[in-house]
Structures are given as structure tokens and as C-alpha cells.
Amino acid sequence: MPQYTTPIATEGEVDFEVPGTNKPCKTWYKVFGDLSSGRRPLVALHGGPGAVHDYLLTLTYLTRIHGIPLVLYDQLGNGRSTHLPEKKGDAAFWTDDLFIAELENLLQHLGIQDDYDLYGHSWGGMLGGRFAIRQPPGLKRLIIANAPATINKHEAEGTTDDKDYQDAVMCFYRRYVCRIEPWPREVSKVFESIEQDPTVYSTMIGPSEFFVTGSLKNWTLLGGGHLHNIKAPTLLLNGRFDEAQDSVMCPFFRDIPNVQWHTFKNSSHMPHHEEREEFMEVVSNFLLREAVVSA
Template structure:
């Protein structure tokens, strides 16, 4: 099932639209709602989660966050940090849950930025949230950038020099800079060569409309200049009271140092690191990923 739901946003004269797609039967059992990352990419790279319908009979809901993919784009809001906020995206999520009639009973998976958003949502104790999966997600952007810069320091010197040169000159939109970023991504975002088409589709969407990514994040994963640069949930992690599964990869941008505050702060938690993956184990070790998520959702911790 595929559709859209209207979403009224303060300051926008006409209703925005949230695009969503449901895999499986929402009435068959508790559904899993997935929050994509970025911020500013699309649902495409989470399509592998639809495997859960066949392996564990778990219905899956994917959607595009506002400003992205098939949902309403607002390019005139480029740089407006007061508009693109956690509060906005949580309100969008709540509107979708209401529209689908699942707000009283659902599980949530957030990947990367989606995990940051999901963790923040979980601290508000939404009554229908039964379990949480934080996949490849940082507990703070300070820890994220620190880990990313350690990985960056292991890149070939010429790649590092290219990154440094363009960041200093403010020419991060150049092809040379983007090529150096893609080299980093080939090691720490997705190690599959070629990258799956679902992942490539995300980059194409990002090129079409970088509004949300540039406003909230910035030019790259390690050159964070946007509104999230000081983001942290470390002081509120203890408020998460649902069973939680933490996932990351050995070569991940979300290194162990980035994830460990969740493990220390959440009471009911399990943590698994994929040995052969970076930031996208849902494709790099797809079968294992789906198995772990499915078992957690059907059997608990």
C-alpha cells in the first residue's frame, strides 16, 4: 500500500504531504516504522527492511521525511534552522501514525539521523511505542565528528589534502571535494562495490534537493556546519524506557565510541556490531541484519 497524508506546518500556507509505503498487512501484527537518515535523504536505502514481511511476517512502514523524496519539498527554506527542527519531524511522524491507525501499537527503527530522531521521540514516552532499534546512530554530534575525523586521518594523504583544501576555501560543492567524500563513503558508509541501486538513489535525491541536509548537517559527514552540530541526547538517554536494540558496523561512521552512551544509559538494551559492515549493514550483511531485527521484534531481548 502506497499513499500520502496531509501534514499542516506552521508558516506554510498549503498543507504539506507525507509520502509513505506499507509492506505487508498492518492488521496482521505490530508494525515496524522506519525513520531514514540524513537528515535530508530518502527511504530508499531502507527498502531491505521489507524482507521482514517474508522472514518474520512483520509489516513495515517506510516514508520520506518532509523536504525529501516523494514528500513535499520546501527549497525556499534552505538555511532556515528555525524551521527544520526535531519538533517538525516528530510532528510529521505522529501525523503518519495517526493516519495509519497504529499510534497505539508500533515498533520503531531509526537509522543514523533517523535513530537520533527516534531516540528523542522515545524520551517522550509515547504510549504506543513498544520497542526501539537504533541502527548506526550517534548519541551526540561531537562524538560523531570526533570518530569521523579519526577515520578521515586514515585515508590516503592525497584524499585528506583534497578535503582540507576545499573545506578551507569554502568550495565543498566542487566535484573534486565530492569525489574525496565518496572515497570516504566507500570505506565507511557502504563498502559494497558497486553500491546497491537503493543507496545510489539516495545520492541522486540529495543532488536534486540538498535543502535539509545542508541546513541541518552541512557539506559532509565530518564537516558538520549545520544546526545539528551541537546536538546531543546524552543527558536524556536514561528517559528511554522501552527495550532497545543497538546496531553498528565495525567500519561504521558510528564507531563504538559514538554508540556506547546509549548502551550505558538505556536500562533494557542489547548491542550487536556487524563484523563486515560500515554504515549500512542492512545491505552489507543483509540476511544477518534482517534476522537480528526480526528476532528482536518477535522474541524481545
């Protein structure tokens, strides 16, 4: 795909009142394009939990080529949003409800709560699915892109901070998370941000996403038939070499009423980097299928 110039953007912060904290909290965000253009905006939820928005900057292609306003933000505890290292290990604090409340607060602040599309990558896709089950009236389209998965010796011995374990994890990432060599700078920044402040990741995941000991260990959208409550048209995305294999995507496909699925044959966990041209075509076709002008 040819190089392109990132669209002009505006950035800001929104106050976010968080129970259980003793300091003011803010969510940092960046808007690409014009929210008043009449085009329905796309709000992107980054992965992790504990990553940052940077590796999703490729989505600005949708703004430049199709005029789709794009909202990126760093979730609480990450990037340029308020960090809460004092909450490390507090599983009762870092919950789906916290991040959903943050998303709702941002939508309200931007004035787009009545008409928007949602893109969630990895953990962001898990969060987006949980959010969509609530049937928020303003959600028009949902994209669930990729979504987590498991390694052994050091896990059994409790030595997951060992260099051999960390090297094994990175080897796995380079095969099943992003197969581009060298990694784009935005992808490397994801892991750097987690290393700099592991509060959210270590509390919700644990040593790695292949050895989940944190609060997401028993996380599920299965049981109770909740997925059928997602009414927004939904697009599922994964890659042939993805850590999110077909087996973990199937429940979404089986239970969401209005759903389609695309697998990128040369990608792992980040097709928006690995097969960027095809990715943008698939996503833009889905987002623009009915109408380019919001009601």
C-alpha cells in the same frame, strides 16, 4: 541471502499541517503487509537528514518471512513528500520537533499509534532516540541503527564544493558508509536525492556529514540524563567499519536501561545491505522475542 519478491504494498499520502508554510504539505508513505494482521508493525525512519526511504527497502524481508507489517515514508522535504526549497537555510524551521510531529501525524493516520516498533537508521536513529525519550505509550521496541561522525583541507579553506573535496567524501563513503561495489541502486538513490534537492541536508548538516555547519552541529542527546527516560527495549546496531564507531554508540548503551548491542564484523554504515542475512536474523529475533501477536 537468496533473492525474494517484495511483498504487496499500499501507498498513500497524509496531510501534514506545518506552521510557517504557505502551502499544503503531505507525507508520502508505503505500507508493506497488513496492518490489521495482529502483528505489531515496524515503522522505519530513514537517514540523512535529506535522504529517501528507498535504501531501507531491504527491511521488507521482515514482512515476507515473518509477516511483520512495515511502514516506510519519505520525511518532509524529501522524495515523494512535499518539498520546501523556499525553506533552505531556515534552521529554525527544520527541527527535531518538526519531524517528530510528522511521525506522530503518520502514526495517527495509520491508526497504529498505540502499538508499534520503531527502526531508525543514522539520522533516523538520532530522531528515534529523541522521540523515545518522550516515552510515547505506543512504542514497544526501538532499534537505533548506526549514527553520524568528521574530513579537513577544503573545510578550512571554505571550498567544500570543489571536486577534490567531493571525491574525498565519496571515497570515505565507499569505505565507511557502504562497502559493496558497485553500490545497490537504492543506496545510490540516497545521494542522488540529496543532490537533486539539498534543502534539508544542507540546512541541517552542511557540505557533508563530516563537516557539520548546519543546525545539527551542536545536536546531542547527552547531558541532563535524558537517555534513561527511554523505557522501550532498545537494540543498537553498528558495523566494524562504520562511520558511527563504538565511541558514538556508547552513550546509548551506557544510559538506556533496557538495551543490547550488536556490531556486524564485515559491515560499515549499512549492514542491512552489507550483511543482510545476519542483519535480518538479529533484527527479527529482537522484534519477535516476546510475542508475535500484539496485545
